[in-house]
Structures are given as C-alpha cells and as structure tokens.
Amino acid sequence: MNTIVRIDAHVFNVSAKTNWVFVSVSSSDGRTGWGEASLIGWEPLLVAAARELALEWQGRPLAEAQAGLRASAQSPGGLVFNAVVSAVQQALAALLAGDAAGAAALAGTTLRHSVPLYANINRATRTRTPQGFVDTALRARAQGFTRFKAAPFDGLTPALCSTAQGQALISHGLDCMHALRDALGSEALLMVDCHWRFDEARAFQALHDLETVGLHWFECPIAETHAHWPAMRRLRKATRDQGLLLAAAETQVGLASFQTLFDEALYDVVMPDIKYCGGPLEMLKIAERASEHGVQFSPHNPSGPVCTWHSLQVAALAPECAMLELQFDESDLYDSLVDGAARAELAPAGACLTLTRPYAQLLSLNTPLLQAHPYQPVPPGIETQLNR
Secondary structure, three states: OOEEEEEEEEEEEOOOOOEEEEEEEEEOOOOEEEEEOOOOOOHHHHHHHHHHHHHHHOOOEHHHHHHHOOOOOOOOOHHHHHHHHHHHHHHHHHHHOOOHHHHHHOOOOOOOOEEEEEEEOOOOOOOOOHHHHHHHHHHHHHOOOOEEEEOOOOOOOHHHOOOHHHHHHHHHHHHHHHHHHHHHOOOOEEEEEOOOOOOHHHHHHHHHHOHHHOOOEEEOOOOOOHHHHHHHHHHHHHHHHOOOEEEEOOOOOHHHHHHHHHHOOOOOEEOOEOOOOOOHHHHHHHHHHHHHOOOEEOOEOOOOHHHHHHHHHHHHHOOOOOOEEEEOOOOOHHHHHEOOOHHHHOOOEOOEEEOOOOOOOOOOEOHHHHHHOOOOOOOOOHHHHOOO
16 A cells, blocks of 8 residues: 655745745655645745645555545635645645556546647746837747736736826736737737736726737736625626636635636636645546536646646646646746656647646656755735735
C-alpha cells in the first residue's frame, strides 16, 4: 500500500511582484508529485498550512488522502488552506494516475490533445502605459499568440470609482485597451480583466466605453458576493446585448460554489483555478457541470508551470474547454524550472499547448534552481487589497 511520506511547501521567488508556491508529496514508493498553491503575499501562511496538513496526512494511503481531503468554501482556513489542499490534490492525482484508484478517479477519454491558449500580458507589462501594453502584446503576437488579456485599471478600487482620481485611473485603463485594439487589429481576440475594481455604475460605463474595442469578454468587473448578484445579472444582460461574454469565478472553491453560480445564471464563462477550486478532480467536475449548463469553461492560470501542467491535463478531459490562460513572459525562470520532456510540452506552439505526457509520467522540477530563488516578500495581490 502506497502511503504519503512527506508533504513539503517550497516558495520560489520569480520577480519583485511574484512568488510561486509549490507543494511536493513524497510517496513510500520513492516518487514525488508536485502541485502549486501560489497566492501572492500569503506565502508564510501557505507554508504553515502545508505543515499542518502534513501532520494529519503523512503515513496515510495516497488513495485515502485523495478521497478524504476536500477543499471547502466553509473552511476556517479560507483560500490559504484551500490552496494547499488543491496543491496536494494535484500531486496526488499525478501519483495515483498509474494505479486503479487514480485511474478511476480521473477516468475518461482524452477529448483533445491540443488546447488553445491566450496570453495574459499583465505581469510582463512593466511600463504601465498604453504603449507599454502594446509593446508586450506585440511580443506575444510575434510568438504566435492571437488571443490577449490585459488588466490595465491599476490602483482603482470600488471606493475610488466616483472620485476624480478614480475617473483618471479608469480613463487610463480605457486608453490602454483602445491602444491594444488599434495595434492588434480586428482579428485578435481581446479580453479585459477588471479584477473586481469597479462599482456597478462605473462597470456599466466602462462596458459602454469599451464597445468600440470589440472585446471577447469582460472579466471580474465587480465583487462576486451575494449582494452583487442582481447587479451581476444586469451586467450579464448588458454584455450579451453588446455581443460579448461575462467571465469570472477564479477564486471560487468547490463544485458547490460553482453550482450556485450556474443556478443563478450569473456568468457566460467560469474560470476555475486548479490552485484554489480543489484540484484536478474537482476542476473536472466543475467543467462537466459547466457544460451541462451551457457555460464556457476556461481555466484561470496566471502563475507557474506546475499549475499549467495540471490545468492542461484537466482541459484534455473536460467536455469542452474554450481556452487556457498563460502568463506571458513574466520570467525566464518559467521555462527552466521544469526538468525533462515536460519542458517541451509546456512551451506554447502556435498559441496552443499539446498534451503528450499523461499524468502517470510525473512532472519533475529543477530542485537546485528552486532552492536558488527562495522566498522574498512581495506586495499583496489584488484579492488581498480589496478584501482587507
């Protein structure tokens, strides 16, 4: 019987803005599975949560942990604990892929080997001007990308929206999106991520002002709280009237949370993140349920190669997958962190990723490189800034 020997967290500094957090699960047969739990600004608590989880699950069978370890929106540990649970579930899915229990858990026919990508150009854009965004997008286009997403409303919060400062920040963000469309032409698929920075009135105004940009989707305009559901329905109608999609749900946890969104008919596109939603098994259930409700499935993936690899595995099995996010050109470390054949698999070709390695062929990380870039404090992510 194969058991868990160790669960360890590893913090890998990527840039002045970003740490990636990986969780390794070592099994009694000498193998190691990897998952990702990155949550910007919460790295010390992620490490502590992994340590606590290890106390409970070390020594227990892999299959028992996979069946018993569940992410929950009601967890007292919140998104931090759910991120670690999701990372352990990623590692377990890989470790168990070769035996009967794991094969049954991720049973299903591979429906696609090639998954379309879009380039998230946000973190690679260090000069936060219209021309800065254009320069990044053109670099991505030169590498074969035809789908792009930007998040240009830096510094905006719902409380600032009605102020002169807020209006200036909104105007700047709109200028960035118009510049992107002018530079990329009408054929490019273009999306905007608002990171929940708007109030309802300014979200409607931004949507109107962006109409000539011809967006594909309008992402996370307002906070995803129960109090905002009526506003979200109004926004969804407005986006549909304008011929685009409303996308959200990157920090939702568990199938039950997504089922509520489906029942309430709030979004056209859901973006579960394998780092938070509960791991591969839970993400696959969410994708299946989304398909049943006629909602597009597009995994959120703005972080490291481990998250990309696991998201690709699920995307290959999902009934439908609109496209997969890829954080474009944040760091050269992305390409060098993964060892062996998987490195080639995670290199985009023609704005797609092609699945060539099943889960049973474990992902391996360059541990000396991992150790050479230890934790550095970074500013908190937008999720923290808006929810203090």
